Amino acid sequence: MDAIIDYFSRLEHLPLHRGAYLFGGLFFFFLIENTLPLFKASYNKTKHSGLNIFFTLTTIVINFAMAFILAWAAVFVEANNFGILNWMGASILICMTLGLLLMDFIGAWLAHYIEHHVTWMWQFHVIHHTDQNVDTTTGNRHHPGESVIRFLFTVIAVLIVGPPLWLVFMYQTISVILTQFNHSNVKMPSWLDAGLRLVICTPNMHRVHHHYRQPYSDSNYGNIFSFWDRIFGTYVVADNSKLIYGVDTYMDKEITEDIVALLKLPFQGHKEHITYKEDENL
Numbered sequence: 001m002d003a004i005i006d007y008f009s010r011l012e013h014l015p016l017h018r019g020a021y022l023f024g025g026l027f028f029f030f031l032i033e034n035t036l037p038l039f040k041a042s043y044n045k046t047k048h049s050g051l052n053i054f055f056t057l058t059t060i061v062i063n064f065a066m067a068f069i070l071a072w073a074a075v076f077v078e079a080n081n082f083g084i085l086n087w088m089g090a091s092i093l094i095c096m097t098l099g100l101l102l103m104d105f106i107g108a109w110l111a112h113y114i115e116h117h118v119t120w121m122w123q124f125h126v127i128h129h130t131d132q133n134v135d136t137t138t139g140n141r142h143h144p145g146e147s148v149i150r151f152l153f154t155v156i157a158v159l160i161v162g163p164p165l166w167l168v169f170m171y172q173t174i175s176v177i178l179t180q181f182n183h184s185n186v187k188m189p190s191w192l193d194a195g196l197r198l199v200i201c202t203p204n205m206h207r208v209h210h211h212y213r214q215p216y217s218d219s220n221y222g223n224i225f226s227f228w229d230r231i232f233g234t235y236v237v238a239d240n241s242k243l244i245y246g247v248d249t250y251m252d253k254e255i256t257e258d259i260v261a262l263l264k265l266p267f268q269g270h271k272e273h274i275t276y277k278e279d280e281n282l
């Protein structure tokens, strides 16, 4: 335990190591999904990965540029004994477990749920959903505006939860790896999926969120833990082989495969979903 805390406390190596996790994770899941794919690739993988890695890089730049705000928040809560974990005076083990759970709830599940229900936030988040070939590179396909929104939710989560700085970095590392995992195009045996999804969000679970129509796209918001969707009634099981990726409002590949068009998308007004709530049963 001390070694884990020590590792995530040593700020000087963290930017380099986190970059290594991000690209190492991408490479790892890329290998797995190409060995055991759920859907066979019938698209230009290089072009697809290039676009998604562009949006991953903008996410990294934004998170790096604003990291001092996150560090300030963690130092603030510790110095002022502020936030749930500090008020509880939790032991290290409880602090780590509860801290990861609550950071995932506020910083990821709640942030994601709100992005789907607040129109101007959805206009940024929709870029993530426009991918018609979901794979591990989709995980960090975020418009720069969404990266800022998500970053601010993480800061709010720190102020509410009150985690020490090492736990913030630990959470962010696990969060990136789980995002890459649950977007990967890997075919997983059902016994393994059933076991894992009791605790974490598996690819079979998260893919349903990338179906192009509601109500499926408004389900399974989770990133690390699967509990939140079960608790808040947004947990949905669907046959993955019937999924069609994308979002009903933007299926035109001239937009969904063009970086400039995607960057402009949030500023071009809101498009209502074309919902087919009754006529589809996956």
Ligand SMILES: [Zn+2]
Pocket (backbone or CB within 6 Å): 112, 116, 125, 128, 129, 209
């Ligand atoms: Zn979403």
